Amino acid sequence: MKMKNWISAFLFIMIIGLFGCQQRTVIEQHTESAETPERAEQAEQQSESAKQPVAQTEIIPAIAPVINIIDPATDELIHTITPLDLGYEMDITAYIAKIEQLAKELARGVDGKPGYDQRMILDRLDEQGNLIEGNPLILLRESILVERIMEVSATGGTVELPIETTKSGYEPEDVPLLDDVVIASYTTYFNPADKNRNKNIELSATAIDKVIVGKGDHFSFNTVVGPRDEANGYQPAPEIINKKLVMGIGGGICQTSSTLFNAVDQLPVKYIEWHHHSIDIGYVPKGRDATVSYGGLDFRFQNTAAAPFLIKSVYGNNFLTIEITTAEKYVDKFK
Template identity: 30%
Template sequence: MADDKLAAAETEISEEKPSNPRRVRIITLSVIGGLLVLLGGAYVAGYFMTGDKVPRDTTMAGIEIGGLSAAEAEAKLAKDYAQQENATFTLVADGVDVEVEPEAAGLAVNYRDTVESSGVGRSWDPRQIWRVLTGGSEVKPIAAVDEKKLEAEVKRIASEKVDREPKNAAVRFEGTEVKRDEGVTGRTLDQKKSAAQIKDGYLVNDRIEATVAVEDPALTTGAADRFVDSWAKKAVQGPVVVDTGKGTFEVTPEMIAGAASIKAEGKEFSGSIDGDKLYEAAQPAMDELGLKDAKEASYKFEGGKISVIPSEDGSEVSKESFHEVIVPAATSDEREVEVELSGEKAKFTTEEAEKRKPREVIGEFTTSFPHADYRNTNLTLFAQHISGAVLRPGETFSVDEHIGPRDASAGYVDGYVISGGQLRKQSAGGISQGATTLYNAAWFAGLEDVEHQPHTMYFSRYPAGREATLYYGSIDLKFKNTTDNAVMITGSVNKSASGGKGSITFQIWGVKQWEIVSPEPTKSGFYDGTTIKETSDECEPQSPSPGFTASYYRIFKQNGTEIRREDKSWKYSATDKVECV
């Protein structure tokens, strides 16, 4: 029975299957058609609803602009958003905060594009119609950028606020204090990337990170700190106490700092001590121990004869020992050292001085001069300053080096000199007479003529050509001791009285090695000068004299035999007649 009912039910179902799909399709199509008509109507309605209005509920930065026309929305935003639009923002460049004015950087809000982005205006764009039908949303402000102004402002910021060259750290001594200056990292603003970052960050962030390239200095603060701790502080931590066996002395931090130098070696600092400079600075401290340098033997002229001043051997801390022992201690933790004294021997000993002792006059010359107070003063000083000078074999004598400047500080007074072919007053005028006398004494002693220059004008009281002038720093008188023995110079002056004459004499003492023959010079090739009329206050009347060539020579003889001959000549300028008008 049950089976019959089940079979009957299956028969009913089987009979309904052919008509059900058609009915479903009809219903489905009817629904879809209805929806399409509804949506189409809504879409068309949405199109006509867009018009010139901003979609409802649209905002920008919280400012309501929905339902407004484009022009109204732009005006409202320009008014209500002006403060934010023109608000300064901070550009952060490697820790440097730079305040940027939007206007200066060519930045503003493009209100038209911003309003248009909300969906204002009639359009078949489904997105825009959707916004009209469903309501608008928050829109972001769109920036307007003046690229040239932005580029110029970024360039200005780079040059004035950000860019800088790296600066090396530095270490120095100020007295005994170690001073360290920090190094500075160099930085360069990447202007292209930073401009892009400003554009992206404007209206979004009040702090915008810029791209900056950094460059460490060659000598960093770390390198300076390492050097200060490892070397500089040690150098001035305290005195170096030196035991000589005959007492102690101190090399003070002041001395060490004064002799120290600091330089760069690659990316590190290095320090050094100038041993010679430190030795010189410590000399007064060493002198207090009674140490002394070796003293060479010399000579003195007394009572018409020459005697030997004995040599003395030295007792000192030698430079070699100082460099070897004391200089390294100046930059170490070991501040107590011992050093052996050296007994430096005199190079020119008493025995050698006795052997080379000047024993006789080998050259002598005297010249006379007309009375003038300045001549008496200047020639007497000149003779006193020269007298007693000693030349060992091979040494060269120089007036400039031996006397130095001849000025008022040395006691010299004004006298007449030749300047520009005329007589003028200058300090130490007249000492050329002393130079001429000394030159002739050396000439007849057979010493080598190293440097001398005759006057440009001839003076009859001098041997023609065989005379010398002086001008400190440019014209000197030099001669060399070419003998096997020492020579000594002595000089004296017989002062003139009013209306009379004086004289100056120089003697060269030594051991006679040559017989010198030198006749009076000869004159030739005479010519005359001109007459000059001068109006200056410094004018001095001058008598004329002819110019000419002077020739002279000397013959070196030994045992009556000529060994060699020296020929010399000098051309004198004619002396112009000077009339003061």
């Protein structure tokens, strides 16, 4: 009886052991079947990736747009603008004002530095009738420059200066014909005894003699005559300043400019600058004078006739005559 009970217990223990081994074998087989080659490769790649350093994104700062202003004649860089520094995105009205000021300075000059604008120096004839060439009118168009800068202010870029050059308005073949016909003339008189004053009249009259004024040309008395100083032969003589007669180098040249005014006033001209004396001067009717001073007041006009003319001066013992002549074929253009 005892032997049977022992054998039964032993068999029960063996069955339990076999069941446990079978369960462990099933679990191990299930685990191995889950670890496929694909999963192993993915795991290996993830492991390698974990070892690699993490790439950091480089932050590049934004570059502010820049405008380069170029002289088209020389391709020279003359000025650089950074719009953001001038308040382009903060205050557009103030920015435009700064650009307009820059354009003005480039055109007209600043602090003693000349700008691009240059008055025309008219061509003339020498005593033998040979042509002496002057210089054309040069203008930097300020409004166009401002427009060009504004167009590229957001993106930056290159801007060329809008420079306009105008040559004298006459044809070379007309030069020998310009003294054919007198179309206007005016004469004033002076005291022959006043030698210093008369010398100044003579020098300034010679300076404007045989000057060619083409169609559309601008004439400037101060530009044509130049400085009135001792180096150029001018003498001390009475001149009118603030309604008083005072001594000054070049006194008397206003008689030349006033005589010229009364001659060209008979032609189709447009006055650009014209000033009166502070008191009556006697050698022309009241209100018919044109006072000038070098570096200050000027007498300037534009020839609005569709033809060129020649200024001729005749200096005599007690008189000055200014004649305006042109080619016979152009006479009707001045009527």
